[in-house]
Amino acid sequence: MTTPKSARGARASEELCDLSFRHVGYRLRRGGANGGAIDILQDCTGSIRSTALTAILGSSGAGKTTLLKLLACHISGGEQSGTVYANGQPIVEAEFKNQLAVVWQSDVLLATATVKEAIVTSALLKLPQKMPRAEKMQRVEEILTELDLQHCKHTRIGLDIDGAVSGISGGERRRVSVGIGLVTDARVLFLDEPTTGLDSESAEALIGLLSGLAAAKRRTIVCTIHQPSSDICNMFDDLLLMSCGRILYCGAWMAADTYFADAGFKRPEYRSTAEHMLHLCKDKDYAVPALASAYTLAVSQAAKRFRSCTLTPKASGLRGKTPKRMSDMEAPGTPGTAAADVLALDDGDLRGLHRRAASLSLTATATTPHSARPLPPALARPSVPEQRQAGGPTVATSRFYQVRVLSSRFLRSWGRSPVHLVVQAAQYVIAALLLGAMYWRLGSDTSSGTYDRAASIWFAALCVIFQSGNNACTIFYSQKPLLRREITNGLYHYSAFYIAKGLTSLPFQLIYSIIFNTTVYFLVGYQITVAKFFTYFLLMSLMMLISETLGMLCAGLCRTELVGAIVLQGLYVPLLIFTGFFQTRTPEYLVWIKRISYVAYGYSGLIKNEFTDLRLTAPGGFEVEAQTLIPPNIENNLSIGRDAWVLLGILVGMRVVTFFQMLISIKLRWL
Template sequence: MPIPIHLQFIDLSYKIKYVPRQKKSGTMSQILRMDCSVVGVQEERTIIEGITGMVSPGEVLAILGPSGSGKSTLLNIISGRLQSRHGGAVLANGKRLTRAEIKRIGFVAQDDVLYPHLTVRETLVFAALLRLPRTMGKEEKVMAAEKVMVELGLEKCSETIVGNAYVRGVSGGERRRVSIGKEVLVDPSVMVLDEPTSGLDATAAQRVVKGLGREAKEKGRGVVMAVHQPASQAYQMFDLVMVMSAEGKCVYFGKGFEAMEYFEKLGFVPGFQLNPADFMLDLANGIAHGDNHGDPSSVKQTLVTSYNKTLAPKVKECINATLTRDAVQTETISSNNNKKEEEMQNKKKKKDYCNISWLSQFTILFHRSLKERRHESFSSLRIFQVLATAILAGLMWWHSNINNIQDRLGLLFFITIFLGVFASFNSVFTFPQDRPIFIKERSSGMYSLSSYFMARMVGDLPMELLLPTVFVLVVYWMAGLRPEFGAFMLTLALLLGYVLVAQGLGLALGAIIMDAKQASTMATVTMLAFLLTGGFYVQNLPAGMVWLKYASFTFYCFRLLIGVQYKQSEITRLGLGQGQGRKNDSSDIVGEVEEVGVIASVVALVVMFVGYRILAYVALRRIKI
């Protein structure tokens, strides 16, 4: 059973600052003067104001209001995700929210943040393994996930992938229940849900609300949910109802069955039989039924004024009475648990707190990464891309002659181009795509950043290296490169290391920018600069740009490839060394292999391999959760 939490929120407000867009009219000089006059001028917009309410164990509080009324902002504040950035206070058992209480509040966002290629069972089992305490064995955690599936009616679709807008999977209602199930697993004291019935039909929505209500009553769990337009049957399951106007102000808070009577006393009566939720949403928008009550602004003003005079004082009195009556009973349990958790946190001396050891986190996340990413890494389109390019290149350079320097060097540089671009562009989307799930799971304390990062790095190795290995196997022997097995293995090892360095560049850019389109654009520009300075197209760079080639991993990889394919004796025999007779323009390229030694090139690639990943890790640490 969850630890009982009486949640109170008093006089909550939230404002944002923004620079308004000015309507431009008049002559050009007037527009320019107007633009200069408003530079840096900010205005303040109120999202919510004066919101007070409470929810006790076993109660379901529904927050109604039109789009843009601040429901999602209110839920974020209540769940502790906007701490120190709002006015008013959120209390748990009479005290301000601490990290321990926030951990006991389950939060389900409006959008389903799930891995699309995992099945329903895999999603819940991985969540159970990560979130349930280490005192439970693996079998117990798996059984807990199975129990949640039964409670939420997900047994029939347990082996179906979750899916998303682009991947066919379970239905919208089932996907919503999976999101709820991930939070129910940890038996939270309070569940906060943002639009849990959004996009569902009436039957599916009623099933979700009914399940939440049953869980609240049986487990003594408080439930707070924002609902846009619930059906009448769903409305009857709400113990408490809060109605918010479009301006973010409260117009009603109280028992669900008393709402209609309250509005009738104010003279707002529907002219025909109407769903109470629909009627109150109309009022929140300023639309009054029956007699003419004036324009929408006057209707909303009447409702807000009445609430502030009559209901708000009663709500605050009720909150004070609850604090006095119940704080002593629940304080002992909560404070003891808080002290234990704080002591453990002080002993660990770390910011992140998780239920299982670092090694367990790494193992579970590594396993999950392999299962999720195998579909993307080994998609039929990606396999076709690699094989088609390898076969085409093999045919173009079919059994090339070692004495044909121009063609042979062109092949080596093409290989570096393809593998560098392939690896960097595949990895640049990794963290931007993972960001919603990463933030959601990190904010829930599921794992530490280091365990997630290392699991992704290690888990990506087989995914990122298998297809490049196939590419090298095909191209190397079709093109007739140096046939010695040692030369082949050196070439393969060098190119796989090069792939990992290019992957690191993509990871770093993706983590720093965290926008897929912008990061891919930066990857394009960076790779283009590295390729141009790689040593094949231009040998004599301008003095101000020479440094760029030493920052290019393509520069080092290309020179190492030349060193593997051309021995010193062959360079001398072919007359391609520096200061010797030159047979063609390629002699400059081969001759410059001695410009940077083998050890220096290897060290440079190792430094870049490590450095890019450190940049990515530091960038991830800056993400606010």
């Protein structure tokens, strides 16, 4: 580190954070008439050492990811029990999340961004806004070096799906995800199945990298994993074995064979340690209950032993610290000991407890941790003036700054996706040309000119509504995973995303509107006056923007793209039917649909704009005012200006409703 501030950051990163959890459980209620509940986690007690790489091992359905989510405060719903501690103190969720980085099994990254840009965006949004940009860039370069990403930092991330966008390898993508998490110099790093989808070489390289980070950077790193190779197993320091939502072992990886042998489950020579443990996890009738009971007994025995003796700093080797009481976890007046301090006990002191069954880490969890070193300052209180998202980590930057960063990213992403822009523009061009060919140069007689004008306007509105709404729905579904992940990790507020998305999409929507409406207007041959053209353009653009908002609303309400598309098409039907184009009168009990249909207001305004000041030739050769031929079911007794104001009001209202709907979805973790 070359600068004083960087030096301070280095010293801060050396703050240790030992984690422990006691009697943790998680239960989900079953739906339906039968009711009942499912215990996902059952009375889990354990500890995780700092400066060590810990593996949570178990077969599918063992509860590994659920435990990881619960420790990371990323779980909602269900019934939670137990307590999680950081350095012996119950965690405060918002503060703890600020010093925690989580890398989930699926890498959710922006395909069009380069490796460096992805980490830079995280640095700009996660690090304090007052920190000089040069320091943030220095931090990014350090991460790129630590994770061996310098060689590909200017390469786009790309997509793995069918090679849609070529980019970096799977192992490099996983390291980018790790790098994004490490931007804030997180003390604790959780990774869910980090080796899934990687070849053996990439998996070993990644685990080796994590092992080095845990030791060199003094971090607490935890990985869930299943079916690891022997080479990968040897890189882990500690192990937490799970099956059926219960912990079977928590201790040093190298002591696992001895533990299971003493418990009556000796490893055959032809099996590796990991294979043996996973084989035991499959025996749910005998081995799992026996090992779970043995583990619980060892925890209980260790707790009784430490309660029965009075420890002093000198006698117990507790590094000069005196144990304190924990009335909420221990009986009143019962002395305990700390997780980090018990780790310092000599192995010989533990041989009486089930022949190393407890091991060093196990014994630490048996006694409630509470007298270890103080929490790092960042865990105890926010380090900078921050804004807090309810139920989530604090956000280190202002909304205006977030809008700037996200707007820049949106524009850069659009600029690097010319195919998407061209395809959307082509949709409008093709539709406009087809309409122009179908209604080329409308006649001036009342027999065809009246109906063809009304029909061409209706179909033009139909094209705008369907294409803008469907495109918005599809695009937002592609953005939802990244939005959900970044909101959860506290990169920005949803309001910043919503504003940035609206600001950056507006120019493109206006460009599409110009392309489509200009082509249609002059090919069909509507009245050629400046005022009428811009009125037509305004009304069509407002309907386009409302349809875009409706598409986003459906994408936010429905969790899957298929359901969202079905709901959107279902909403289009009544909105289009009750425009007055298909029927001469609207039943009284359905008038309310017409009154809330933005398409009805837009269509009425467009018809009045075209038919006003237009004279058509009747069969007898005399001219009539086209305005007198407007069907009464289309006329809404409003002026064109009022139709425009109504559309503008609906647009603003829809934007507000969509914003709060998605905000609620995020808080309920429905998005």
